[in-house]
């Protein structure tokens with residue numbers, strides 16, 4: 001059995017008289033030490049999916065169906081106290097903004113020691129030692145001194161390293177990272193991604209990496225899940241999906257990338273934009289933007305079809321032409 | 331693309347920009363931020379001239395200085411050979427029509443209380459008083475169509491649009507006075523991939539149809555490679571390399587450019603293989619002596635710590651680096 005198994009997860013936001021549905025039953029699984037990427041444009045439901053796992057949905061969001069099985073236990077049924085034994089302990093979360101994790105008025109050392117002592121029965125001295133070793137693991141220079149620093153004394157990249165060190169403190173089995181490098185510069189992004197990849201590999205930690213950047217996902221993850229309007233539209237082995245996308249949305253996203261187009265030429269664009277939750281089209285939600293859409297696409301929501309290593313939810317999956325990037329077009 | 335021999339459209343010469351220092355009334359002196367240090371760039375007509383570099387390196391400051399939103403602390407900006415950084419508001423007016431700016435955040439740059447129509451009409455009403463209402467209406471509709479927005483949306487307000495539509499409205503506004511030169515400061519950075527493509531297409535179409543010259547600022551190198559004809563790489567307020575885009579990407583010379591290009595995530599499944607730099611990015615308040623890049627540079631030698639390298643032609647690019655000059659890179 002997989003370490004984490006999300007089954008038919010549904011999330012909704014009751015707003016006054018109407019209720020908006022944000023996730024329409026999504027399924028995914030993560031094995032021990034596996035790295036999964038979740039991609040899709042803003043509003044697709046990536047963060048909602050990730051936040052549901054740890055019961056971090058912002059009000060008034062609620063899980064309205066499905067199961068989140070972690071080591072066989074359904075996390076969606078846990079009370080707050082039980083959840084605290086999982087969150088930040090067995091499953092850690094890294095946000096885009098490091099200050100979602102860090103307390104501005106406490107030193108790095110104090111925060112790390114408190115975090116450890118909340119989950120382990122150890123002395124402050126022991127906790128301090130572990131904290132320093134984790135700061136060293138994330139390549140923070142002179143970690144002993146950094147223990148006494150406040151978050152604002154560090155650069156954005158260093159702060160995100162500290163957050164990674166905190167995420168690793170309790171030797172979790174899964175780290176969920178929601179756009180961890182989106183706010184950072186490309187050279188710092190490369191350093192952080194290389195670091196996360198290596199740490200996950202050496203410690204056999206599972207990773208759920210949420211990002212809108214297909215290239216980052218392709219560098220770091222083994223499997224990928226593409227979301228659109230609250231559903232999974234394609235999933236499979238990362239390189240397989242990226243080299244041979246089967247869903248028109250995934251294909252369109254890849255074709256829109258500058259690096260997949262001849263320099264100076266118009267980019268292949270997808271018309272329109274992601275629908276709002278109260279305006280999700282019937283049938284395949286992508287149909288108004290899809291170049292392959294016809295009458296069949298509005299009749300029913302297509303199921304994910306294909307083999308376990310690569311599935312796509314498109315009525316016309318057999319008709320979608322092979323993807324040819326810039327390399328092939330030359 | 332560029333008309334060789336002719337006067338370049340825009341020249342930025344030895345421009346410096348410092349913030350702070352003096353300290354206001356009753357306040358202690360502010361630390362001096364050296365945002366631009368001796369920046370010299372030439373933008374020939376017809377180019378899509380890209381400016382890249384990491385946050386805080388001075389891209390927006392340079393954009394604002396060029397467009398006249400703040401004066402340089404030293405140096406000159408010239409437009410078609412005429413110095414424009416020291417003009418009075420009145421003398422500046424004709425240039426304000428020729429030069430337009432597009433910002434990263436269209437939410438902040440569009441007036442929320444004006445309809446799209448009012449926003450687009452405004453520049454014409456101010457600068458083209460001779461135009462009739464019908465002419466103005468026609469022009470607004472034509473420009474809206476050219477950026478891919480439905481003219482029927484004219485009565486709506488900015489908040490009713492998606493991010494991409496809103497950015498196309500700001501592009502439309504920038505195009506209303508038929509400018510020659512557009513400074514675009516990270517115009518697509520806040521947008522999703524599919525929307526980035528839409529907006530970049532609009533900008534490329536406009537360039538072709540209107541013979542525009544762009545100074546295009548971004549931190550996304552794949553966009554530069556696709557869109558730019560020339561590129562200048564900035565680091566801590568200094569231009570470290572400038573070249574034709576193709577040449578810069580096929581043979582980056584400056585060690586910072588090399589590190590920057592190696593950090594672009596690639597989709598070939600080879601993992602992360604970037605050139606590692608040492609140390610942290612210093613701040614513009616505390617610039618390193620000598621070459622601003624030397625504390626992080628894998629090729630730094632004694633000389634780099636106290637002498638400042640200047641941009642020199644080295645093969646296919648202009649590079650400010652002693653290691654390149656000495657043939658060590």
Ligand SMILES: Nc1ncnc2c1ncn2[C@@H]1O[C@H](COP(=O)(O)OP(=O)(O)O)[C@@H](O)[C@H]1O
Pocket residue numbers: 013022040041042043044045046047048049058059060061276277
């Ligand atoms: N607290 C909330 N109340 C209402 N709608 C929400 C809330 N949080 C998220 N949503 C909506 O849910 C959808 C998915 O959001 P999200 O998961 O944040 O997308 P993303 O893929 O960009 O991470 C969006 O349409 C968003 O507006």
Ligand SMILES: Nc1ncnc2c1ncn2[C@@H]1O[C@H](COP(=O)(O)OP(=O)(O)O)[C@@H](O)[C@H]1O
Pocket residue numbers: 349350363364365383384385386387388389390391392613614615
């Ligand atoms: N109005 C200002 N006052 C003081 N410092 C400023 C001001 N504008 C920019 N700076 C500083 O100048 C440097 C360059 O900033 P900026 O041009 O915004 O960089 P970029 O656009 O490349 O991210 C930064 O150190 C920034 O903090």
Ligand code: SF4
Pocket residue numbers: 585586621622623624625627628629630631634639650651652653654
């Ligand atoms: S001048 Fe020296 S320190 Fe500066 S980039 Fe070149 S080699 Fe590095």
Ligand SMILES: [Mg+2]
Pocket residue numbers: 046047048178
């Ligand atoms: Mg999100």
Ligand SMILES: [Mg+2]
Pocket residue numbers: 389390391
């Ligand atoms: Mg800027």
